[in-house]
Amino acid sequence: MTLLEFDAVTKVYPVRGAGHITALDDVSFTLRSGQTIGLVGQSGSGKSTIAKILTQLETPTSGEVRLDGTPIPRRGAALRAYRGQLRMVFQDPFASLNPYHSIRYHLQRPLRLDHVVPKSEEDDEVRRLLERVRLDPEVVIDRRPHELSGGQRQRVAIARALASRPRLLVADEPVSMLDVSIRLGVLNLLADLQREEGLGVLYITHDLATARHFSDEILVLNQGRVVERGPADDVILDPQHPYTQELRAASPDPDAHFASASGIDGGAL
Amino acid sequence: MNDTLLSIRDFSVVYDVDPAVQAVRNVTLELRRGEILGLAGESGCGKTTLAYGVQRLLKAPAVITNGSVVFHDASGDDIDVNALDADEMRRFRWDKISMVFQGAMNSLNPVATIGSQLEDVFEVHRPGLTRSERREAVVELLEIVKVGAQRYRSFPHELSGGMRQRVMIAMALALRPQLMVMDEPTTALDVLVQREILKQISALRHEFGFSVIFITHDLPLLLEISDRIAIMRNGEIVELDTAERIWTDPQDDYTKTLLSSFPRLTGEKGMVLR
Structure with missing residues (x-):
């Protein structure tokens, strides 16, 4: 089922004294429920502009974004209802949780603001959410963010989003701020939750390796334009566009590095 | 000239808090001249504590409880790092061992030009130089790291993240040290910029012959850039071998776990259960 449609979206920012820059140039894609689309590209490629448009921090210069076939409302109750459908998980779990508040508080607030459950069931719901992200409620519920590891904090951020x-x-x-060794755990958790709840996920990253493993489809963005798109394996393993090839060549790839039996200065580096 | 640059023996560091934390346990390590040694391991495994500890850069509550660090200088002298007094230590640091810090993009002074910050290095460590000699040296450095002399009067905010990182490398290179310790030098950069910086580090290493201790938790990256890799866990080195042997024939179970825990760009899929 089609969840989200980007239809020829263009975003132009005026730049003082320099005319304007085109952050997004005629971007179109369709996201279904239960699907993950990876948006990859380097800094400044327009990935985050897409997120800003979705969260209504920015409005497109032209084109349309539709959720369930309805354009994103601009104001009022309709906008609030739209926002309830969409949640963000940010990069830095150290900055995105409030150091003054307990984990319980972090999860209670969205429940209360969005009237998810009656007040009497709030505590049970908080515990259920923590269990869903594989955290032990007894251990973490009354702790503050600084008492948790980076991976645990990111799980709390995911629970809050859910x-x-x-x-x-x-x-x-x-996962880019997390240890390499726990990235997979968090991504696997996201993939599980997504399957269970039929979530549509936009995965924004410049890490091609996790994009390949975590996404169904990948869009490669360069200077606001989609230069390549397709099933994740096709895009990463057999890139067609020179820019995708460049990204791929720059990404660490021990399999290829040692297969070519090159020393440090030969081959890949 | 000896082939070994740095000999670390039975090096131990304890964080003297309650309860005490043994951050580095009896590490013995020989760093070769001109090699890139990767230090890998999860957060809290002691890799940063070890690299800072050998330069005595740790602050209380960290205590070096045991061990010796001997620096085999290119001049033929052996320097016992633990025996240096405060003044000797100050001259030793940066002159023999320099650092590129974690989050280096933000470690430049925002209100001073990069030229003047680079000049500071020479002002402190090479007081004999005249003003024009200092300026000349800085211009040369900016050219070496391909930032360009025209950036001399730029402020840090006028440079991109990659450029700022190059300035940090220029600063570390200034006194032609024999060892550079790099702590997550490319973690905040995107892949294309990261690759350029790594190429540059590798090229400079050949040009100037310094050794590198490269600390990161990004194992795929480390496997490509390092000559040898030390895998650390709980303050101990569990395995030390060439990058190729770590990849093709890991001995320790923990190394195997680490190697299987990152998503592979082109290798087998199946780690993310989709």
């Missing part, structure tokens, strides 16, 4: 029962999750580099 609290309002969204249908669309925008994950902007959700």
Whole structure:
């Protein structure tokens, strides 16, 4: 089922004294429920502009964004209802949680603001959310963010995003600040939750390796334009566009590095 | 000239808090001249504590409880790092061992030009130089790291993240040290910029012959850039071998776990259960 449509979206920012820059240039894609689309590209390629448009921090210069076939409302109750459908997971779990508040508070707030459950059931719902992200409620519920590891904090951020029962999750580099060894755990968790809840996920990253493993489809953005798109394996393993090839060549790839039996200065580096 | 640059023996560091944390346990390591040694391991495994500890850069509550660090200088002298007094230590640092810090993009002074910040290095460590000699040296450095002399009067905010990182490398290179310690030098950069910086580090290493201790938790990256890799866990080195042997024939179970825990760009799929 089609969840989200970007239809020829263009975003132009005016630049003082220099005319304007085109942050997004005629971008179109369709995201279905239960599907993950990876948006890859280097800094400044327009990935985050897409997230900003979705969260209504920016409005497109031209083109249209539709959720369930309806254009994103601009104001009022309709906009609030739209926002309830969409949640973000940010890059830095150290900055995105409030150091003054307990984990319980972080999860209670969205429940209360979005009237997810009656007040009497709030505590049970908080515990259920923590269990869903594989955290032990008894251990973490009364702790503050600084008492948790980076991976645990990111799980709390995910639980908070899920609290309002969204249908669309925008994950902007959700694992790039985490140790390589726990990235997979967090991505696997996101994949599980997505399957269980039929979430549509936009995965924004510049890491091609996790994009390949985590996404169904990948869009490669360069200077606001989609230069390549297709099933994840096709795009990463057999890139057609020179820019995708360049990204691929720059990404660490021990399999290829040692297969070519090159020393440090030969081959890839 | 000896082939070994740095000999670390039975090096231990304890964080003297309650309860005490043994951050580095009896590490013995020989760093060769001109090699890139990767230090890998999860957060809290002691890799940063070890690299800072050998330069005595740790602050209380960290205590070096045991071990010796001997620096085999290119001049033929052996320097016992633990025996240096405060003044000797100050001259030793940056002159023999320099650092590129974690989050280096933000470690430049925002209100001073990069030229003047680079000049500071020479002002402190090479007081004999005249003003024009200092300026000349800075211009040369900016050219070496391909930032360009025209950036001399730029402020850090006028440079991109990659450029700022190059300035940090220029600063570390200024006194032609024999060892550079790099702590997550490319973590905040995107892949294309990261690759350029790594190429540059590798090229400079050949040109100037310094050794590198490269700390990161990004194992795929480390496997490509390092000559040898030390895998650390709980303050101990569990395995130390060439990058190729770590990749093709890991001995320790923990190394195997680490290697299987990152998503492969082109290798087998199946780690993310989709």
